[in-house]
Amino acid sequence: MSDVAVRMEQVYKMFRKGEVYNSLRDLIPALTGRMFRQQDLSESDKREFWALQDMSFEVERGEAFGIIGPNGAGKSTMLKLLSRVMKPTRGSIYLPGKCSALIELGAGFHQDLTGRENIYLYGTILGMTKREIAAKFDDIVDFSGLAEFIDTPIKRYSSGMYTRLGFAVASHVNPDVLLVDEVLSVGDALFQRRCIEYMQTIIQNGATVLFVSHNLRTVAEFCSRTLLIDHGREVTTGPTAKAITEYRSRLQQRRQADQSRPVVITGVEVRDNNGPCNRFQTGQKAWIDIEAVAHQACSKIAVVITVLDENHYELFATSTERLRQGSVSLNPGEVLRCTFEIDLGLGPGAYYLSVGLYRYDTEHRFDNWQGTASLFVWSTDDTTGPVNLFPKVVRHEVSSSGVTRNQVNPPVPNRS
Amino acid sequence: MTLRVWSRRRRDKTPHLSGASARLECAQQPVRESLNELYKYRELLYMLAYRDIKARYKQSVMGLLWAILMPVLIVMAGVVVRYAYALASGKPLETADIVGVAVKAVPWAFLVSSVRFGCNCLVGNSNLVTKVYFPKEIVPMAAVLASLFDFAVASAALLILLIALRTSWSVYLLWAPALLLNMILLAAGIAMVVSAASLFFRDVKYIVEVALTFGIFFTPVFYDVSMLGSKGKWLLLNPVAPILEGLNACVAHQHSPQLLWIGYSLGFAMAVFFGGYFFFKHLEPAFAESV
Numbered sequence A: 001m002s003d004v005a006v007r008m009e010q011v012y013k014m015f016r017k018g019e020v021y022n023s024l025r026d027l028i029p030a031l032t033g034r035m036f037r038q039q040d041l042s043e044s045d046k047r048e049f050w051a052l053q054d055m056s057f058e059v060e061r062g063e064a065f066g067i068i069g070p071n072g073a074g075k076s077t078m079l080k081l082l083s084r085v086m087k088p089t090r091g092s093i094y095l096p097g098k099c100s101a102l103i104e105l106g107a108g109f110h111q112d113l114t115g116r117e118n119i120y121l122y123g124t125i126l127g128m129t130k131r132e133i134a135a136k137f138d139d140i141v142d143f144s145g146l147a148e149f150i151d152t153p154i155k156r157y158s159s160g161m162y163t164r165l166g167f168a169v170a171s172h173v174n175p176d177v178l179l180v181d182e183v184l185s186v187g188d189a190l191f192q193r194r195c196i197e198y199m200q201t202i203i204q205n206g207a208t209v210l211f212v213s214h215n216l217r218t219v220a221e222f223c224s225r226t227l228l229i230d231h232g233r234e235v236t237t238g239p240t241a242k243a244i245t246e247y248r249s250r251l252q253q254r255r256q257a258d259q260s261r262p263v264v265i266t267g268v269e270v271r272d273n274n275g276p277c278n279r280f281q282t283g284q285k286a287w288i289d290i291e292a293v294a295h296q297a298c299s300k301i302a303v304v305i306t307v308l309d310e311n312h313y314e315l316f317a318t319s320t321e322r323l324r325q326g327s328v329s330l331n332p333g334e335v336l337r338c339t340f341e342i343d344l345g346l347g348p349g350a351y352y353l354s355v356g357l358y359r360y361d362t363e364h365r366f367d368n369w370q371g372t373a374s375l376f377v378w379s380t381d382d383t384t385g386p387v388n389l390f391p392k393v394v395r396h397e398v399s400s401s402g403v404t405r406n407q408v409n410p411p412v413p414n415r416s
Numbered sequence B: 001m002t003l004r005v006w007s008r009r010r011r012d013k014t015p016h017l018s019g020a021s022a023r024l025e026c027a028q029q030p031v032r033e034s035l036n037e038l039y040k041y042r043e044l045l046y047m048l049a050y051r052d053i054k055a056r057y058k059q060s061v062m063g064l065l066w067a068i069l070m071p072v073l074i075v076m077a078g079v080v081v082r083y084a085y086a087l088a089s090g091k092p093l094e095t096a097d098i099v100g101v102a103v104k105a106v107p108w109a110f111l112v113s114s115v116r117f118g119c120n121c122l123v124g125n126s127n128l129v130t131k132v133y134f135p136k137e138i139v140p141m142a143a144v145l146a147s148l149f150d151f152a153v154a155s156a157a158l159l160i161l162l163i164a165l166r167t168s169w170s171v172y173l174l175w176a177p178a179l180l181l182n183m184i185l186l187a188a189g190i191a192m193v194v195s196a197a198s199l200f201f202r203d204v205k206y207i208v209e210v211a212l213t214f215g216i217f218f219t220p221v222f223y224d225v226s227m228l229g230s231k232g233k234w235l236l237l238n239p240v241a242p243i244l245e246g247l248n249a250c251v252a253h254q255h256s257p258q259l260l261w262i263g264y265s266l267g268f269a270m271a272v273f274f275g276g277y278f279f280f281k282h283l284e285p286a287f288a289e290s291v
Helices: A024-037 A075-082 A115-125 A130-144 A159-170 A189-204 A216-222 A240-257 B031-040 B042-059 B065-089 B095-124 B126-131 B138-164 B171-200 B204-215 B225-235 B240-252 B259-290
Strands: A004-016 A048-060 A064-068 A090-094 A099-102 A177-180 A208-212 A225-230 A233-239 A263-272 A279-281 A285-294 A298-309 A314-319 A328-330 A335-343 A349-359 A365-378 A397-400 A403-406
Touching (some): A004 A075, A004 A208, A048 A208, A048 A225, A064 A216, A064 A240, A075 A099, A075 A208, A099 A159, A115 A130, A115 A159, A115 B042, A159 A189, A177 A189, A189 A216, A208 A216, A216 A240, A225 A240, A233 A240, A240 A263, A240 A365, A263 A349, A263 A365, A285 A298, A298 A335, A298 A365, B031 B042, B042 B138, B065 B138, B095 B126, B095 B138, B095 B171, B095 B204, B095 B240, B126 B259, B138 B171, B171 B204, B171 B259, B225 B240, B240 B259
Parallel strands (some): A064 A208, A064 A225, A177 A208, A279 A365
Antiparallel strands (some): A004 A048, A004 A090, A225 A233, A263 A285, A285 A335, A298 A314, A298 A328, A298 A349, A349 A365, A397 A403
């Protein structure tokens, strides 16, 4: 048996826009009208919309494969084809093995049934047998953390409980191929963590994961290879870092092509003293080079940098104006270059950098480039939280009845 | 481990309903594969039926009475009709007539509820239809199965009634399960057709409602075909009629049903069932796009 888990070969998917008769009342007059008027059929071809075109890729068994692309690029269509809810217009999809999709958690739950009944119901919908579910039932309940409420009708559940139950069932399917849509974007941080842990175990057990997401960081963390699609076509397939860079530059190009903005950020680069870099040791110095071009004359421009944590919480922000640099005015065609130097007093973890151009007195936003760069900060000290206060233990002893016993611990292993 | 490969001819178009052409071109999975798949998902059939039954009985205050309510109303209406007929014709109303109405009312109620729930089953479960893969014919089949449960409850009540009325029984009673199977085939066939059709055309459910409301007048539930004299045989062309007449014959009157008409009805039911199944499988790939 080959090691290909999923293969798409020249897959095309077409939808038709516009006139679709969804009632006989509309259809029958249209039919008779058409008989007399002899409309040419080519008109209906104009409404064709190709959601996917010439899509081919292969995913090997045990691989984590990412699919990224802007909204409307065809990512969801791709998942629907892979999960067999829709069929391709042309081309073929080869997907041996059991496939499970974390797409809509709890599709098929019935409000009036209890949690217990819904576990069985949803489990069978996902293709498990009753016996399998019975064997895993206690695990599912444990995993959901809803043991007390398991005999309560789920209409009394909160939406969080609902998702947890859905995920608990879905994660016990043990598929050969797992399709993950944006489920990670719903739910709290703890839930997201659990999803990620689950995907990690799935991969370790030799299953294949196809991960569709907007969250580039998670894609970067997980997927060895990534497919970038845009307008229903493959842009590039390759190492995730490359695909993400390509995606970012496409987004940026699209923004720059937007002539309606008076001034546009054309480049942001993060570097250490050796050049471009996105991994830093905590406390290290970093430089952020920003370049902007004016399309129209504008005045009182302040450059703002913001550091966000992985949940997009703002941790730190400042601007040229707040750092008492005053503001600048640009004439059309003029280029603004600006470099910030920062000390990365951040705890170990991943952070986003956003750059914006504002008019400092009216707070009018000229341009804002969110998540322009990721910063990965590592540390030899094991700390948690977004900041690093550079702790040192300067005294560590136990004393009783005047005798001091010095206790020396072995160094704590790094968690980078 | 099953192998799933879809391949399409290059010129194939998307399954879709559009204007005059109403073109529905879908690649067909081999029948054997479809049936295997159906067998693989059989537990889902029971679960969905269980869900429907459970939800129906939990929601209603009346609980099990729900299953009996409709047949009881039909029987009461039938008794009124029969009484009026007896007055007009001068023949006395006999117990066997009332038993006959009751025997016909219960399967008719089953057919009505199968078709009614079948009609809404795909539309009502649209998140299942668009989000999860499984053989979708399970959904209308589960609706029929849930109605069959109601039928079983009503039949139990009917049995008590028959015993209370001291109806005698005969070997012809053995026909009843066969006739019932005929009814189930017909109900499942119709349920598959209307469930798929109502996904594409939202007014199908109104048409179905009207057909179900007035269908009882074209079906010998309140009356017997024999009352119409020689013209009665035209009514037997309604495939439900021979089943109900047959049940009436073997349960209420202890004689054999008319075999020729039963054969006709069975042939009709099989045609509807398999025709409905292929119709359903043909449209299935377009379901997710039409919702």
